Amino acid sequence: MAGQAYELKVPWRGDSLPAHSYMRTAGHADYDCAGTGVCDLDISAMRWDAATSNYSWYRADATLPYGRSDAVGWDLPLYSPVDGDIVACFRRLPDDDEDGSEPAACPGTSGASNRCVAGGNHVVIRTTDGHLISLNHLRQDSIPSALCPITDTMLFDDDPKVCTLSGWNAALREGARLDNRSIAPIPVRKGEFVGRVGLSGNTNGVHLHMGTSEFTTDPSGNYCSRKSASEFREGWSQVRTPGSRPTRATGIGCRARSCRSTAPPISCCGRTRSASGSTSCRSSRARCRRWR
DSSP states (O other): OOSOOEEEEOSSOGGGSOTTEEEEEEEOTTOBTTTTOBOOEEEEEEEEETTTTEEESBOTTOOSSOOGGGBTTTTOEEEOSSSEEEEEEEOOOOBOOTTSOOOTTOOSOTTOTTSBOTTOEEEEEEOTTSEEEEEEEEOTTOSOTTTOOOOOSOOBTTOOBOOOSTTOEEOSBGGGBSGGGTOOOEEEOTTOEEEEBOOBSSOSSSOEEEEEEEEEEOTTOOEEEEEOOEEEESEEEEEOOTTSOOOOOOSSOOEEESOTTTOOOEEETTEEEOSSSOEEEEESTTTOOOOO
16 A cells, blocks of 8 residues: 555543553554555454453453443544535434343344445534545434534445546445535534444444544545545554553653554654554543654
């Protein structure tokens, strides 16, 4: 894959995380940044458990049987990683049930007319320099109505996406496009609250699915996209080693590349992250200033 990674602010804040908790980034199931150019990330919260000397997906006060609301990342507030305009969204889909099973309103299989749209509740932000940023699997009704005025309660997986340009992919669900409802794009500022981590759509666990794409429009005005790499600023990262406690970051001015398959090892706040493998990341709000 060629091209420079697109720079983003991390979409969470360190002070939103419980004590001793970190955000883990991993490539989505079809991640192939160097090959197909798909660089989407699955971002989830983990807690270092000193009692077991390992990481846990669940809060310290959680008890068996674990449910969705016991996850460290459940209901974690999210913030826009860019300045831009929201051009598509959905906010009222049900989350998976507490035990992780599909909600009764969405019993179908992938692509079916009774299956909730794969991305669940989501926002798609258009930047002025030709990119789309999508945040997916958000909690039901957590996206402010001022940012997503769509009041429909269901959006199914057979809802079409349209793009007629060769070499490009259809970017937006027709039922989530604001322009299809005569709603103008809604401005959003970097760092503005946009929703909370949930368990909506086609997902097996509480996490944020985040995608970055270049975009254009076809002759009919449909959004067409091509996946691209992204790069976080204002954060620090390190390789997550099972059984090893994270080390505290030191220093100022941190940078972490999310397109790991093409990136060299990166030193960030005095720590080094390799080009492959999962990472533990925290917001830099308390420790690092903006990269200059």
